[in-house]
Amino acid sequence: MSTSGLSVLELHEVSRWYGNVVAVNDVTMTIGPGITGLLGPNGAGKSTLLSMMAGLLPPSVGTVTINGQPVRGDVAAYRQIGLVPVQEDLYDYLTGQQFVRLNADLQRVPDPAAATARAIGLVEMAEAKDGRISTYSKGMRQRIKVASALVHDPAILLLDEPFNGMDPIRRRQMMDLLTHLAQQGRTIVFSSHILEEVEQIARQVEVVVAGRHAASGDFAQIRRMMTDRPNQYLVRSSDNRLLATLLLADTSVRGVRLRGDKALEVETDDLGQFGHMLPRAAREHGIRILELTPTDDSLESVFGYLVGA
Known part of the structure; x- marks a missing residue:
């Protein structure tokens, strides 16, 4: 897998509210190639931020761009992004292979069959690819979602609590995969409320609390602030x-x-x-x-x- 260029995500004075509820409040951050951990307690606004980065959700105010171009409504930008949402609702009647192939077709991948096989192999789901998603464990669902997000070879990968439900061996394998993808020049953002997950693989840490951008730096800086x-x-x-x-x-x-x-x-x-x-x-x-x-x-x-x- 290869990337066509380095991608930089920028959020500038971004806020998002639902009626009187402020989910994200005046967040500015720049995220470049490598692995960035979006760290914060549950309900901090991490999922809302990732949805805006992916272009699924428009900010109420502010801008979200990739290499200076607005993400929202830009099909070319969407083709650069792979999203692994936290929601477990999938097309349970499909097999894992059909689910990944569906995204390959939606993304108009030139050789969808080969791309599907490659993505499923990356997450080590080849043996279970013909099983229906309804029979998958939580950890298997997570891995097949990652395969679907990778099938079109995106430059940017956004993952919402990607290690949920994985046993320690699978968690380590997924961390190794993300590290390998980052070494290829991809921009990877994953959210977590678990400090140790972020510590193990994140080059950069962005801390979010109650919708606000609390701190930014490498893990040593963040750990020192907390200590x-x-x-x-x-x-x-x-x-x-x-x-x-x-x-x-x-x-x-x-x-x-x-x-x-x-x-x-x-x-x-x-x-x-x-x-x-x-x-x-x-x-x-x-x-x-x-x-x-x-x-x-x-x-x-x-x-x-x-x-x-």
Whole structure:
């Protein structure tokens, strides 16, 4: 498979709303060749962004372009794009091969039979190609959707939560395939709410929270922003008052609050230092740590911090 040229996706001040509900709010980003992870919690607006990138959904305001040309309504642009939607609704009465061939025919691929076989081989579905989609597992459905998106050899591949339902072996194989495709010069965007998925293959990370563009950079930059944020913990010990005094004396601790006599609420600016200091202080003063629980470790709280939510 080969690409006819490098493609750059650009979103400029893009917003999308449904009535009074704002799904995407003033997003600007530039996505070039390689793998870009669109990272954010469920409901962040990732699917809406991908639909606008694919030209399926017009932005309420702003522009989405490929190499400077608007995507929406441009048949030539559509032929450059392969989309793997998150929805599992497929033509269940078709076989996997028929489903992929359908997209090859719609895209007017010169040799649709050969293109179909090649795409199915890439996702390792050759043995199951004659089975009806209704009999496929979730992971198999994901792979046949990827084959359908690849059958016309697109320069841009957009994937919405592509690893859902895949076992670890198939997930690794799909990641290897995407990495190989990116090395050929394709522009690949995949959405995920799982940090580890993005970390393994994404060259660039775009973080989206509540429809807003929260952060942009390589994974190391994004990880550092998340690690450096204030972290909150619930701590129970055999002597909460003494432990509170010890914690407040350490530079890594921003604040401590007693929750009755049963627990402490602790906020720290330096997770690494706090992780070393707490057990040492407890040991030196004969305090037993009964519970240490993060209270804000969800993706929503982590990403919310990045946008000041």
